[in-house]
Amino acid sequence: MNDRRILDPVLLASDVRVDEDGVPGCEGLSFRTKGEHVLVLGAPRALFLAAVGLRPVVRGALTVRGVAADEAVGYGLIAGAALDPPLPPRWTVHEYVEWSARLSGAPPAEAKSVAAGAIARLKLEPMAKTRLSMLVPHARRATVVAAALAASTEIVALEDPLGGLPEEVAASYGAVLLEALADRAWLVFAPRIALTSPFARAAEDALVLSATRVDGQGPPAELASTPAPGKTEHQALRWIARLDGALEPVREALAARGSSLEEQGAHVLLDLAAGTTTSELAAICAAADVAILELMPVSRPIARAFL
Known part of the structure; x- marks a missing residue:
């Protein structure tokens, strides 16, 4: 892996807009991932498609290891494993995975070897000559992941790989996936x-996202343990807001009270110091001629992201 690129985040968004069917699928998203293994929860599918080069970014910037997402696939940086895409029913598992290796530029002999290795990682050797139409659902998904691995990229992005599977199947299949991805950075996009x-x-x-904002970021266990609004002083004082007007006077007034305002695309993240109430926030905004269009505790959308 390029030493410079490893310093760049796996995924970086700056005021990103991606359209689906001519309307915004996501808009105003700004974030920077941390670490090599990242969950992206609650985001519209448009963001996954843009990250793997299948949708253009209409506005802003979306980069993979510092390279524009629409170029990252060509640079061998990222491959995607979409959720249950249509597969050629008469092809075998090996044919499909080998085809992916060929598309990524591997010569024929090398592609066969790469495909065999990817199939072995996903424990699919007994099904290598099985037609795709005959596979059970999680084996079909494993084949799609094997095809992504056969592209030999630094990063693999998976779309809801365990979604809809029975609990026992999800647990065993998830363990196989994690082992197969042991030497790759990965992004898992899922609603929950x-x-x-x-x-x-x-x-x-x-990352816990909506179409227009970042609702939370951090290690999964810490995010999931965020109490409901009002149950602890800290979380009751963290809010996502949409404000209309010049933000700098509000930022300065909050800073004087030990609070902070951070812009996140079309929304702002407010950390209010102990003793600062939402009534005081409203007064600060009114004095600055700033309208509060939306105000929501951070913990509410976070709670919806974890089962």
Whole structure:
């Protein structure tokens, strides 16, 4: 791996907008991932598709290891494993995975070897000659992941790899996936995830997103243990807001009270110091001629991201 690139985050977004069917799928997202193994929870599918080069970024910047996402696939930085994509029913597992290796530039002889290695990682050797139409759901998903591994990229992005699977199957299949990805950086995009998931236990960072904002970021266990609003002083004082007006006077007034305001795309993250109430926040905004359009405790969307 390039020594310079390892210093760049796996995924970095700056005021990103990605469209789906001509309308914004996500808009105003700004974040920087931490660590090599990251959960991205609650984000619209448009963000996953943009991260793996399948949707253009309409506005802002989305980079993978410092390279624009739409170029990162060509540089061999990232490959995606989408959730249950259509597969050619008459192809075998080996044919499909080898095809992925060929598409990534491997010569024919090398592609066969790379495909065999990827299939072995996913414990699919007994099914290597099985037609894709005959596979059970988690084996089909494993084949898609094997195809992503066969692209020989630094990073693999997976779309909800355990979603909808029975609990026992998800646990065993998740362990196989995690072992297969042991030497890769990975991003797991999912609406929600169980804390007992192998990915939740292994992730160093988790982002909880909506279409327009970052609701939380941190190690999964810490985020999931965030109490409901009002149960602790700290969490009751952290809010996501949408404000209309010049923010600098509000920022300065809050700073004078030991509080902070951080812009996150179209929204702001407010950390209010102990003793500062939302009524005082409203007064500060009114004095600065800033309207509060939305105000929500951070912990509410975070709670929805974990099973």
